[in-house]
Amino acid sequence: MRLPAPRGPISTALFACLSGEPGPVPSQLTELVDALQETTADARSDEDVQISLWTCYGLTYAGFDGVDERWEWRPSLLAVRGALEAVFERDVLAEVRLPEDLTPEKVPAFLMDVCGRPPTAFLKFMQKNATLEQFKELVITRSIDALHEGDAHTWAIPRVTGRAKSALIEIQADEYGGGMPGRSHAELYAILMSELDLDPEYGAYIEQIPAAALGLHNLRSMFGLQHRWRGGILGNLAATEIGSSLINRHFSEGLARLGGSKRARWFYDEHILADAVHEQLVAHDVCGAFVADYPAEWDRVVIGALATLNVRALFASSVVDPWAAGVTSLRELATV
Amino acid sequence: MLDDQPSVEITVYENGPVIVRGAYKLQDRDRKEIDPGRATIALCRCGLSALKPFCDGNHALRGTARSAL
Numbered sequence: 001m002r003l004p005a006p007r008g009p010i011s012t013a014l015f016a017c018l019s020g021e022p023g024p025v026p027s028q029l030t031e032l033v034d035a036l037q038e039t040t041a042d043a044r045s046d047e048d049v050q051i052s053l054w055t056c057y058g059l060t061y062a063g064f065d066g067v068d069e070r071w072e073w074r075p076s077l078l079a080v081r082g083a084l085e086a087v088f089e090r091d092v093l094a095e096v097r098l099p100e101d102l103t104p105e106k107v108p109a110f111l112m113d114v115c116g117r118p119p120t121a122f123l124k125f126m127q128k129n130a131t132l133e134q135f136k137e138l139v140i141t142r143s144i145d146a147l148h149e150g151d152a153h154t155w156a157i158p159r160v161t162g163r164a165k166s167a168l169i170e171i172q173a174d175e176y177g178g179g180m181p182g183r184s185h186a187e188l189y190a191i192l193m194s195e196l197d198l199d200p201e202y203g204a205y206i207e208q209i210p211a212a213a214l215g216l217h218n219l220r221s222m223f224g225l226q227h228r229w230r231g232g233i234l235g236n237l238a239a240t241e242i243g244s245s246l247i248n249r250h251f252s253e254g255l256a257r258l259g260g261s262k263r264a265r266w267f268y269d270e271h272i273l274a275d276a277v278h279e280q281l282v283a284h285d286v287c288g289a290f291v292a293d294y295p296a297e298w299d300r301v302v303i304g305a306l307a308t309l310n311v312r313a314l315f316a317s318s319v320v321d322p323w324a325a326g327v328t329s330l331r332e333l334a335t336v
Numbered sequence: 337m338l339d340d341q342p343s344v345e346i347t348v349y350e351n352g353p354v355i356v357r358g359a360y361k362l363q364d365r366d367r368k369e370i371d372p373g374r375a376t377i378a379l380c381r382c383g384l385s386a387l388k389p390f391c392d393g394n395h396a397l398r399g400t401a402r403s404a405l
Binding site: 112116118170173174178243244245246249270272273274275276277279280281284 | 349351352353355357372373374375376377378386387390391392393394396
């Protein structure tokens with residue numbers, strides 16, 4: 001994969017830097033990211049911040065053509081990533097409130113409740129009214145996250161022990177198709193894209209994908225890559241799995257209405273059954289066991305789940321609002 | 337199994353399905369095997385699933401009123 005096009009001064013400086021030898025980063029880049037606390041009002045929808053963060057994390061996934069792999073752990077670049085993360089974390093948590101009466105024992109039931117409320121209007125629209133073009137737009141925007149489905153949560157495995165680890169592994173094994181080649185959920189998403197005549201290569205549509213969609217993936221990566229957010233990545237998994245069966249059923253029925261093949265719908269249909277299992281395991285056996293075994297970190301699980309719901313709601317608006325206005329939710333290539 | 341764990345484990349989840357894992361065989365009334373497509377399965381307990389015998393998360397539509405389940 002090639003480096004994406006920059007979307008502002010930070011990504012311009014960052015990408016120029018990544019094309020060279022690993023070393024110090026230009027002071028101009030450091031100054032830009034250090035000023036972000038003042039210069040960005042909302043990092044969740046800041047195109048320059050999100051594409052920069054996505055690229056920093058990309059070094060830890062598949063990397064980029066022409067970018068020296070040693071950049072991944074270069075302290076100068078980690079400092080840039082840290083400044084980007086700080087402002088993203090600030091804005092992701094700005095609206096998150098831990099309920100006052102919540103106790104660790106109530107966490108599984110709380111997660112089932114708060115994460116299980118489906119975005120009904122959006123789902124009904126996808127099921128009954130969306131055009132094929134709109135459906136494909138949604139598939140494109142979600143691709144930046146779905147083609148890496150499971151990966152950020154796998155980083156949590158070495159960070160936890162005991163019952164939570166066992167249950168997490170049971171979920172993750174399913175995410176990767178039980179080890180059967182071609183059956184991982186990411187591969188099923190690639191099949192969905194191919195069936196819709198879309199390019200399933202990761203990052204193929206990166207220039208068209210808006211900040212809010214990148215934010216979904218960046219939040220997982222930020223939680224997954226940091227030990228202090230190990231509770232948060234489990235909460236993120238809870239917000240992903242709980243209620244997912246219903247969401248995927250609506251998508252499958254919407255795609256069937258539009259003439260999508262059974263093979264195209266495989267990704268959604270697989271999630272209806274798989275996530276009916278996963279939502280129980282993640283609420284009770286992963287998160288419930290984690291808060292019992294790591295009592296000092298119980299609030300992190302809830303904050304991680306609520307932050308995920310917050311970012312997901314922003315993502316949904318970034319898709320639905322343009323559609324309501326009669327325009328595409330994708331970034332126009334001409335303006336890139 | 338090396339220890340005294342049972343070969344099949346059936347776990348009841350409050351307000352949710354039963355989760356079955358282990359060396360089970362799933363079959364219909366005519367003893368025809370049903371392929372679950374995965375190792376660990378969730379079986380519907382509320383009757384609302386459109387994919388019975390499997391759970392499809394539909395119990396959530398009924399909300400938390402069914403705490404007796």
